[in-house]
Amino acid sequence: MKALWTGTIGFGLVNIPVKLFSATQASELDLDMLDKKDLAHIRFMRVNEKTGKEIKWENIVKGYLLNNKYVVLSDKDFETAAAVKTKVIEISDFVLQEEIDSIYYETPYYLVPEKSGVRAYALLREALHKTGKAGIATFVMRNKEALAILRVSDNVIILNKIRFEEEIRNTKELSLPAKAAIKPGELKMAVSLINQLSGKFNISKYKDNYSSQLLKLIKAKSKGAKINAPHLKVVHNKTKDLMSQLKASLQTKNKKAS
Template sequence: MRAIWTGSISFGLINIPVKLFSAIEESTLDLDMLDKKDHANIKFKRVNETTGKEVSYADIIKGYKVDDKYVILEDKDFEAADAIKTKTIDILNFTEEEEIDSIYYEQPYYLEPDKGAMNAYALLRDALESSKKVAVTNFVLRNKESLAILKPYKNAIVLNRIRWEQEIRDSSALKLPAISKTKIKEMDMANKLIDQLTEKFDISKYKDEYHAKLLKIIREKAKGKLPETPKLKVVHKQSGDLMSMLKASLKNKKKSS
């Protein structure tokens, strides 16, 4: 793996030099975009708006428009905005992980101790493990300030970037049913079904089946076979039908058990 950021964790008066690595890789097929007419590859070019000529990546700079003119920004300008945050994962406080709603979670990264930081890294990791707390931090990655939490994962410290409050859209504009305040028969039946389907979470049980099925369709189409499209059963009926479906779901679960 290649480090995408280097800096240090600020833990009280302790600075722990670390390297940041992406903790995930996408499980998607590498599909190319083609022209519908002749299946030729679609290519994207970085083009000068005035001349129409292609511009090499090395010749591209960044700018911000002010009063119809661009202010050009260099690497030193980004660091000058907050030199400390560009090189430091600053621990702001500690909290219970369950207090952070899952809607805020964005992307996980692995942190690896840099030279001479093994003991300090282990101390922070093990302290997080024993306290059952997560560290709330902020830092700058790719010219963007982010909130994040630090938590132990196996023998590593994981940095999980989380979104700012203002980045979450308000759900009040959605047309949603009111939350029921009375206990109804359907609710009782739904809770029984939830109880039947409740089990200890084991991530290894869940596989990306869509990826494999799509690859199978691609191979069959390569041989000239046309895939069959399954018919989906969508229910639009109200409570009377809900009760019968809940009862049937409970019976199916009992049979499968």
């Protein structure tokens, strides 16, 4: 695994040299875009929408549309606005993990200590684990300041980039039902159904079945096998009554368990 970033964790007056590694990888198949006629690769071009001509990179600028007029930005403008370059993941606060809504979570990374930071890394890891807290930190990655939390999972400190408050849309724009729309009996039945279907979370139970099925199809097609499209079944509820649907759901679960 190749490190994406190197620097230090700033923990009070303690500095912990670390490397940053990606914690995720894509599960979907890597498909190429091809010309239907001869299966040649499709090449994308940067084209002027007015002239239809291809534009070279050196002739492309970036601009922001303000009051129906573009303000063109130079490299110097970006440098002026860029965050101060630093190699420190500076922890400013500690909070309980459950206080952080999952909507803020973005990209996870693994933090691994350099040789000189092993003891300090282990100390921070165990302290976070014992308190059940996460560190709120800022750091600069690719010339942009990012907000993140540092939390512990098993034996590793995970840095999760999180979104700023202004990046989250307000729910007031949505048309949502009021709590008064729920009947007490329906709520009690729904809670029973949830409890009946509850269990300990185990991520290994859930697989990317689409990608594995697609790969099987590709292998079969490469051997000349005929592929039959599945028939999609539309399931209609026997009744529109919500209470009846909940009761039927509970009975279905009981039958499967027996």
